[in-house]
Amino acid sequence: MAIRTWTWVVFLLLALVSSSSPSCRAAEPPSPQQASADAGDLTVDDGLRTGYHFQPPKHWINDPNGVMCYKGVYHLFYQYNPKGAVWGNIVWAHAVSTDLVDWVMLPPAIYPTAPFDVNGCWSGSATMLPDGTPVIMYTGIDGENRQVQNVAYPKDLSDPYLREWVKPDYNPVISPGPGMNATAFRDPTTAWQGPDGLWRLVIGTKDNHRGLAMLYRSRDFKRWAPANRALHSGDTGMWECPDFYPVNDTKHVLKVSLDLTRFEYYTLGEYDRDTDTYTPDPSLADGNDGLRYDYGNFYASKTFLDTSKQQQRRVLWGWANESDSTAADIRKGWAGVQAIPRKVTLSLDGKQLVQWPVAEIESLRGAHVNVTDVLVKSGHHFEVAGLASSSQADVEAAFQVMDMDMDKAEAFDPAWRAVDAQAVCVARGADAKGGVGPFGLWVLASDDGGQEERTAVFFRVFKDGGKHVVLMCNDPSLSSQADGLYKPTFAGFVDVDLAKTGGKIALRTLIDHSVVESFGEYGKTCILSRVYPTKAVGDKARLYVFNNGESDVKVTHLNAYEMRSANITSDAAEPTSR
């Protein structure tokens, strides 16, 4: 109790300097009354709830919305069903944080109140106006089930928690024009100002099978006019949740979420601010084969520019859906988590983005074990022992391929060039013996040596002419003894030249009960997977290194940390210390 009181005092002191300070420190925690987002008596099964990936106490969540930092407080809004664990009754739930790790739930910020959003408040974004006022633009579902775009402004700009939002009567500010698909017109981006002072934003839509990123302009954020042509389009069905932003001041990213396949892809390109023309890099795939933030369960993502740090950074949020059954979601009372926020940068060669969990998450690291220079012989595995539990862990490892002359590497089948990495990994799962690899981690493994349950995160190295082709996979086929689960194998190629790295390749995996979130080669290839072990739970969960390849592999280093739980609370009057 003394610690809690002391923490509270420190928090208040920090608050006194926060309103004018650029760092994300809170002014004061919300009161219990303010924080009670919704009431209900549903019993939630806590078994596989996450410890440090964001999720509310119960019910359904999906897309992250309107993320921003205001007066030193991070705001995460997200799509939420206040009435149950399936999608529906959608409002913007609201949580605040000073560090992107611990969160306090506030009451929903935006919910149906008016004819222009009576049937739901769907996804959207926040924009910081030059005077520091944040404005939210979101999709409202109106009385005729048309998708229209509405604005909302904070009621009280002196409240760093931005608890209340006002929707002007002049909404909607953007409606689907004649001939447009009114039930596929949604998810406005953060706006930006062009050299002519006009605001621009992009809305996702489709014309038959063609996905479109429609550009709109406005002088006052109130009256908006469509541009003559879309910013970009593709033959990939409805484009949801577009995101458009600069990286490294040299390139722009256009990311879209594909409603048809439920994965996302992005292009990198040149944006001419005078003509509003976006030209994707012609050397990169643009469409279903395009680059992805994440080759796993990661959707409806959105970035924001975090200017609160000395070195500003772009931070990415994404939603990870459940992959158990709807009946199981209803039974457990919750569905959906947010991935760990990731810092996004451009790779050195400018050909892809690189993502890394925000550094703040490392504050949760606890007890740790280290492995250095251990050779894993062909067909062998070993346990990384010493953690009280690895069901909530952060594992950083580097593997060294010993077969640098590629004697043992399997030839990359030219037929695979026409298919994606996932198909290769399905054909060559974690237990299919290979030449170089599969090697990597068994996480959330049962304590019988991972015989009954394990999720494999691994690499497989092929030779293609004189070059290595590196594949990263997540194979959950043995992840659970439970029935009725969707257990897709996920995979992506990793752009790493093993000749230059001395045969080394890095893997970081964030394990969180039902989340396995992995970063290959320092964030070049990322895969998030949802799994539901029945044996490898709590302190029964084990961690192994395995090598199912013919060639030996060395673990040059491995650090595995237990992760403390984040403090995510819906009714805390005061923040607790960890």
Ligand code: DQQ
């Ligand atoms: N989810 C929202 C839509 C968006 C979709 C509705 C993507 O605005 O297009 O909850 O998951």
